[in-house]
Amino acid sequence: MNRCAIIGIGQTKHASKRADVSIPGLVREAAQRALDDADLTYADIDAVVIGKAPDMFEGVMMPELYLADALGATGKPMLRVHTAGSVGGSTAIVASHLIEAGVHERVLTVAFEKQSESDAMWALAPKLPFQPTTVAGAGGYFAPHIRAYMKRSGAPPDTGMRVVVKDRLNALKNPYAHLHQGDITLESVAASPMLWDPIRYAETCPSSDGACAMVLASEKAAERAPRPPAWIHASAMRSEPTMFSGRDQVSPQAGKDCAADVYRQAGITNPRKELDCAEIYVPFSWFEPMWMENLGFAEEGAGWKMTLEGATAMDGDMPVNMSGGVLSSNPIGASGMLRFAEAAMQVRGSAGAHQLDGVRRALGHAYGGGSQFFSLWIVGREKG
């Protein structure tokens, strides 16, 4: 397998309504920044791999067809990935395979969602024959998983509130983040309305317009890049069915297997010690402790202790979601890629005000569907 590096990263300013740009304008904003970062133009790109969550989130069927020329793909191969919420991560991995397989030298990968053009709540609540419509959105779906986690782990009820305060304060350091809530406190979160018990309004991801893009390159192409590359040390995807008797929806096997796969590829036996930080997909606050366990950073039932002890804070021993995470910006299709990109930014030293010191290896994580699709990558400063 050939080496693959990230040599350019770009993202948009995320906002609830980016009425200043059309869909092509939005994706180009991120793509152009990624190309500028790599000191390349569209002409240098061999192929484009684009991802987004359900097409109903904008109301455009297979929008990559419409976006082909806006992304400079004319006369080139273009792939469109869709693996639910994990899609931003999966898209980057599919793009990386084009490099690792030796098919291309430089691939532009883009993920986006322009939620303001449709209504995700409507799109997630279709009226299908023989099925009741839930009209509950993702929060209604995941709240029972969180309740099960609370019961199982005995975590203190303020765990989720601590996560969201940490993430939103981190977001103040990220100029691209959707939410900048400088006045957030445990008290203000506690006072916000309960949407889906135990998920409060303030513990929920926003609904965002936004895009993320990366330029992935072969070893040869990366050596000519103007700025330090991030090298992919490991990547993996895993899926399991939505429903079956005995399925653990709180800590799904697919997530554990996916993590075990990337640790094996990267030669990691103690992830908490051997990784410097992690940017993970936390759309509802409680998923931080849940994923800490699923990813093997904490023992089963002990993930919440990392949050309470401050281990996942910027100055903790395993900083999580330095960018402010999904809780601060959620252009759904791009959210996974933003996690992957933040991990790469940290090892490149290009994360600006939310940069940690001396990051050698970082983990990017995304999940989707009913906690059943997982994508992960580990990136490093050295070639690995």
Place this chain on the structure above:
Amino acid sequence: MRDVAVVSFAQSHYVRSDTQHNEVEILMPVISEAIERSGVPCKEIGFTVSGSCDYLAGQPFAFVNALDAVGAWPPIRESHVEMDGAWALYEAWVRLQCGDIDSALVYAFGKSSLGDVRDVMTLQLDPYCVAPLWPDSISVAALQARALLDAGRCTERDMAEVATRSRRDARSNPAAQLSGAADVDALLREPYVVSPLRRHDCPPISDGAAAIVLAAGDLARRVSKRPSWITGIDHRIEPHALGVRDLTQSPSTRLAADRAGAGRAPVDVAELHAPFTHQELILRDAIGLGDDVRINPSGGALAANAIMVAGLARIGEAASRIIGGDADRVLAHATSGPCLQQNLVCVMEAR
């Protein structure tokens, strides 16, 4: 590049409207058959990837339930493209090039009967300037046919001959939805659906599914007496706006065919994904297929056109000619988008 081959292919019977089965129920026997025929034990499949479209089912995450047809437990390495299954096969081919796994299951499914496909396809067009005018898929294809006729590149009789040949050939394809003997003169007496397209120029509306198993190197040689080796595969896209393209040409097909090495030696059979009769003529020209090449012995997309499936089925049909010993070198093509916007070419050979 690493040697990768199609070792098995299965597809459903295509029907206008399958009211008895949902997508999972259509897929299950197809996937089982493809895996059984491949000789690769189900649990040893290294990667699974599918192609489908939410807008056909009218629901988000339409591909999620399809996982139930695979039996994704213990968890599997899996991916999905919101594209025709031919592009899922491309992703699988790339994945196998990485070298750490040796086999992949590729499947595609689509029930066009669930909505009005002529209107649904409109939602694929520029959402700000074109889709609100609501041009339907047949009208958009008719623009292309008109351009081809006006350029003097074909006649309505040429188009009808594509239809009669396709339906005649489809008689020997048990999966086909439309087949039979038709007289060109009789077809030309039929009224236009959207001028210059008559009913026979348009594809049927189909429900169905298809699956392919790919295997690499020694595994392919072990499980198959005559694997269909992929010697070249490439795909290219053109701008979306119809007004900026010469609709009588398919430069993306030409480029993909060139990159896939189509012209390096003659092909015995070509399976072209041409949902409209005139598109076959454009594609033959773009690829440079002579009159000696057998085109669409399966009947092609004019005999069955399950959207998201028909491209993958072309690869499967072409590969079957190699696996069955009827051909030594074949070409398969898949298309996506209005007026052949995006095209994939896959060249396969016996060894």
